[in-house]
Amino acid sequence: MQPIHLYNSRTREQEELKPISATDTVTIYNCGPTVYKRQHIGNMRRFLNADFLRRTLLLLGYQIHDVTNITDVGHLTQDEIDEGEDKLEKEAKAQQKTPQDIAKYQTELFFQDIDALNIQHTDQYPRASEHIQSMITLIETLLANKHAYITSSGVYFDISTFPDYGKLSGNDIKNIDAGHRVEVRNEKKHPQDFALWMIDDTHLQLWDSPWGKGYPGWHIECSAMSMEELGETIDIHTGGEDNRFPHHENEIAQSEGATGKPFVNIWMHNRHLMLAGKKMAKREGEVITIDTLKEKNYSPLAFRLLVFAHHYRSPIDFSWELLDEFQGHVESIKKVLARLPLSNWKKGGLAPSEFVSALQYDLNTSKAFAIFLETIKELNKALDANNTKLASQLSSQLLNMDSVIGILEPLQKETMTQTIPDPITALAQDREEAKKAKNYMRADALRQEIAQQGYRIEDTPQGPRIVRI
Ligand SMILES: [Zn+2]
Structure with a gap:
């Protein structure tokens, strides 16, 4: 097992990962998709980055226990609670389907997309709808610990009882207050107090609770499922930069408020994928999905490579020209596979040490990618020169690097099934x-x-x- 240093968004420093478990099993919770609409490639960046982390840890010799949640109950951000809108429910009404049907269908599409991107499946994909009881238990603990209070509209977390609130995102509660109207309707003590349970018997998805029929808040889902599947303190929690506040800030408050223990040792957040200078978002302009890429004859693996070539803490300025460049890389890798089919690549050996050390310092995938490309070039030269000994050495190195990059096998399949006129x-x-x-x-x-x-x-x-x- 080799060490790895990761940038912790909470301390804003690179820290060496020290697994809590004595067996060196790293516990990881990835904030998963909200399954009311097709995930776009901006969302997929998050799951690709989590996959690169997973594969790097495996390469370095760690064991892994990882979880990605599926948010299949009404997803309410604070603004939406204030405005009373629930995306899943809204979509269900628009399509005249039940929220469960929409969630089931979108979950299937999500798995199709991650498979197209050759993302390894995490150990578990808990559905929020199947963990309502553990959310209720957690809310009861928070009420008993005086971190929560009940109003006629629901149960709320009282942020004034959690002095660390704002530490992860660097938000000062006083600043958040400014310009925020106090919600009279919800009888909240503080505008930033957030819902743990909403009482509402008109909602399409309803569960019984000690406080009345209703549904859980979004943030409590992740706290409850992370603790239930992985324990009270975990090694790594991943998400997109937009999850930092309020979602992850609220997860910390709820979890630590309930257990009195640290919730997460290392928080990892990837930057956004931008389109024409803006974050790709469902409510604004063009949304590109894996299907869009396929329709335009791009390999989803070209997108996988594109994400790998960018460090996760740098934004990606997505453009079709940029994707063309990576489609070009895909084509040249396919050519190598046509010259030397994967079955002839030598197994065993190691990845080049500079490739491994790039990943050991906060997953420097862009540096690792440059080394991979260079080795592909060398392999071509070795094949040109009929230098079979060198070709076999290089193919072995590439195979090891590909345990993290994850494109050779699916590209080999594409090469085999390519239609010949x-x-x-x-x-x-x-x-x-x-x-x-x-x-x-x-x-x-x-x-x-x-x-x-x-x-x-x-x-x-x-x-x-x-x-x-
Ligand atoms: Zn989450």
């Missing part, structure tokens, strides 16, 4: 017949003709195989 297949058949008739001149001429059209025939023990050059 009929005229090329016909030329290849003519060539086979010419070979059988021992007309080697004609066979060679046909090979050249095929090459001119951008394809190459490889004679394998299973017969000839056509690959795109």
